Amino acid sequence: MGVPEIAIETSGLVKTFGSTRAVDGVDLTVRRGGIYGFLGPNGAGKTTVIRMLATLLRPDAGEAHVLGHDVLTEAKVIREKIALTGQFASLDEDLTGIENLIMLGRLLGLSSRAARSRGLDLLAAFGLSEAAEKQVKKYSGGMRRRLDIAGSLIVTPELMFLDEPTTGIDPRSRNQVWDIIRTLVSGGTTILLTTQYLEEADQLADRLAVIDHGTVIAEGTPGQLKAQVGSGALTVRVLDEADREDAARVLGEVIGADVHRESDPTALTVRVDQTARAAAALTALEAEDLGIETFSLGQPSLDEVFLTLTGSPADDSAQGTPDETKAGAR
Amino acid sequence: MSAVETTEEPGGTAAVHTDKIAGVLMPTGARPRRAGPLSASLTYGWRALLKIKHVPEQLFDVTVFPIMMTVMFTYIFGGAIAGSVDGYVQWLIPGIFVQTLIMITMYTGLTLNRDISKGVFDRFRSLPTWRPAQLVGALLGDQVRYTLAGVIILTVGFVMGFRPDGGALGVLVAFALLLVFSFSLSWVWTVISLAVRTEQAAMGISMFILMPLTFASNIFVDPRTMPSWLEPAVDVNPVSVVVTSIRELMAGSFQAGSVATVLLYCVVLVALFGPISMFIYNRKS
Numbered sequence: 001m002g003v004p005e006i007a008i009e010t011s012g013l014v015k016t017f018g019s020t021r022a023v024d025g026v027d028l029t030v031r032r033g034g035i036y037g038f039l040g041p042n043g044a045g046k047t048t049v050i051r052m053l054a055t056l057l058r059p060d061a062g063e064a065h066v067l068g069h070d071v072l073t074e075a076k077v078i079r080e081k082i083a084l085t086g087q088f089a090s091l092d093e094d095l096t097g098i099e100n101l102i103m104l105g106r107l108l109g110l111s112s113r114a115a116r117s118r119g120l121d122l123l124a125a126f127g128l129s130e131a132a133e134k135q136v137k138k139y140s141g142g143m144r145r146r147l148d149i150a151g152s153l154i155v156t157p158e159l160m161f162l163d164e165p166t167t168g169i170d171p172r173s174r175n176q177v178w179d180i181i182r183t184l185v186s187g188g189t190t191i192l193l194t195t196q197y198l199e200e201a202d203q204l205a206d207r208l209a210v211i212d213h214g215t216v217i218a219e220g221t222p223g224q225l226k227a228q229v230g231s232g233a234l235t236v237r238v239l240d241e242a243d244r245e246d247a248a249r250v251l252g253e254v255i256g257a258d259v260h261r262e263s264d265p266t267a268l269t270v271r272v273d274q275t276a277r278a279a280a281a282l283t284a285l286e287a288e289d290l291g292i293e294t295f296s297l298g299q300p301s302l303d304e305v306f307l308t309l310t311g312s313p314a315d316d317s318a319q320g321t322p323d324e325t326k327a328g329a330r
Numbered sequence: 331m332s333a334v335e336t337t338e339e340p341g342g343t344a345a346v347h348t349d350k351i352a353g354v355l356m357p358t359g360a361r362p363r364r365a366g367p368l369s370a371s372l373t374y375g376w377r378a379l380l381k382i383k384h385v386p387e388q389l390f391d392v393t394v395f396p397i398m399m400t401v402m403f404t405y406i407f408g409g410a411i412a413g414s415v416d417g418y419v420q421w422l423i424p425g426i427f428v429q430t431l432i433m434i435t436m437y438t439g440l441t442l443n444r445d446i447s448k449g450v451f452d453r454f455r456s457l458p459t460w461r462p463a464q465l466v467g468a469l470l471g472d473q474v475r476y477t478l479a480g481v482i483i484l485t486v487g488f489v490m491g492f493r494p495d496g497g498a499l500g501v502l503v504a505f506a507l508l509l510v511f512s513f514s515l516s517w518v519w520t521v522i523s524l525a526v527r528t529e530q531a532a533m534g535i536s537m538f539i540l541m542p543l544t545f546a547s548n549i550f551v552d553p554r555t556m557p558s559w560l561e562p563a564v565d566v567n568p569v570s571v572v573v574t575s576i577r578e579l580m581a582g583s584f585q586a587g588s589v590a591t592v593l594l595y596c597v598v599l600v601a602l603f604g605p606i607s608m609f610i611y612n613r614k615s
């Protein structure tokens with residue numbers, strides 16, 4: 001059959017909006033099957049890359065092949081094989097849940113009757129049956145996301161783009177969306193997912209690219225990336241503000257890394273490579289009689305990933321970085 | 331957790347069962363035959379009708395506005411120009427009918443401008459359908475709005491004494507011709523609304539085009555009464571051509587020539603502005 005092994009391949013992809021270089025030379029290779037994560041802060045260019053790959057936006061330079069087809073010359077073929085769940089609900093807010101699905105079903109070539117029954121089946125599977133006749137604008141964030149994903153599954157796509165599927169929804173809905181995504185992958189769909197959370201990328205993605213200012217700054221498995229960044233961070237809150245400096249000294253000695261003083265005057269954060277070290281540090285604090293209110297051992301945040309990879313924290317906008325910071329980083 | 335419970339609608343609290351989702355997935359590669367251009371356009375048209383059903387407020391401009399136009403112009407100009415409202419109604423109603431529908435076509439562009447910026451259009455554009463269907467469908471859906479406005483104008487006109495000699499048949503044929511022209515003209519506003527960034531700008535430009543077209547026409551007064559330099563311009567104004575044809579049809583005198591001219595204008599409008607719309611639409615970010 002000759003099914004291509006590569007789902008997405010781009011080289012030197014560029015897109016500028018006025019003076020903003022939203023995507024600035026992206027080279028990517030995404031294999032078929034599994035989940036590929038796209039990790040980056042606001043304004044990094046994630047959505048813009050997805051829009052180019054989904055044939056909504058024409059690249060200014062570079063090449064992109066999706067499922068073996070050129071995005072510029074074979075857009076129609078690509079559209080038959082992909083589905084897009086956009087960052088901002090790709091649903092008609094005025095219509096009801098079932099109307100949205102019937103509309104999409106009809107557009108994909110189902111008869112009225114088939115579109116309705118397909119829509120009802122999907123709503124049932126996504127736990128939305130009772131909301132079928134409700135306008136989407138009255139849905140909660142989690143319901144909206146599920147309907148949005150259901151809309152992409154009327155016909156099972158070979159490749160699905162999910163742009164920040166869990167941003168702005170509560171933890172329980174987020175877990176539901178994760179379960180849905182994993183189910184899709186086991187059904188054979190390749191997924192390109194964008195996220196701002198390292199934890200999400202770690203949970204779901206087989207491989208991921210870290211993107212910043214329109215370029216890929218790191219690529220690999222979550223394991224490789226975390227090996228670069230360190231496995232996590234220990235955050236400690238001391239009972240008494242006055243003890244913070246002593247606690248910082250102890251943590252620094254035991255863990256052997258820089259201790260970061262948080263804006264909360266009782267909080268300290270330190271990167272740890274081995275969990276055992278964190279335990280030892282806590283014991284040492286105890287031994288010195290420094291009272292601890294809370295402690296937590298968490299995954300490194302996106303900020304920490306960026307701090308390690310670029311030397312500068314993730315900033316919120318592509319244009320907002322002062323030049324000195326950037327110069328210092330490279 | 332209580333916060334979660336209150337924001338989730340009853341239907342949303344149902345658990346998501348991944349085995350159910352796995353069960354409902356079609357095998358990859360299995361897909362129905364792709365929807366044809368007509369069926370896709372009709373589906374987008376159906377969407378426009380559903381939006382009217384769910385948000386009926388949007389019919390304000392096609393109900394209240396036509397009543398206002400008809401009553402206002404008949405009484406203001408009726409007294410001043412023709413001396414009597416009764417006689418003027420026969421002349422004016424077909425003109426008001428055309429003018430109001432043409433003005434309403436402008437809203438098609440404004441609505442589209444708002445609609446296209448929404449997330450759902452990203453999804454539409456990623457579907458393997460005939461792309462112009464997204465615009466054609468929206469314009470087809472608007473035919474319902476135009477029809478409603480037309481019926482209201484003619485009803486108000488009838489109440490004020492409008493009695494067309496062409497009878498029901500003449501009125502129906504005239505109505506059909508005007509709907510075809512309105513659909514064709516909508517493409518002009520579509521181009522404008524796709525080309526400019528804001529709704530206000532689209533409104534401004536559209537008004538700038540519409541005002542001279544409707545007022546320098548034969549809607550309100552006979553061009554013979556105008557200054558001689560203006561007369562030829564008024565005669566070739568497409569709005570005058572349409573109004574003349576509609577008046578003839580409603581008066582029961584079918585003139586193949588003027589109907590053909592209107593249809594020619596329609597073809598030119600669509601052939602010119604349709605592709606320009608699509609060109610801009612495909613490149614819109």
Ligand SMILES: Nc1ncnc2c1ncn2[C@@H]1O[C@H](COP(=O)(O)OP(=O)(O)OP(=O)(O)O)[C@@H](O)[C@H]1O
Nearest residue numbers: 017020022041042043044045046047048049318615
């Ligand atoms: N249509 C557009 N017109 C002008 N500028 C744009 C447009 N789309 C994106 N940009 C700019 O391009 C840059 C990248 O935006 P993009 O939406 O791709 O980022 P992102 O990684 O998806 O961010 P977020 O996490 O906020 O969704 C930003 O600086 C944004 O302001």
Ligand SMILES: [Mg+2]
Nearest residue numbers: 046047048087
């Ligand atoms: Mg985005």
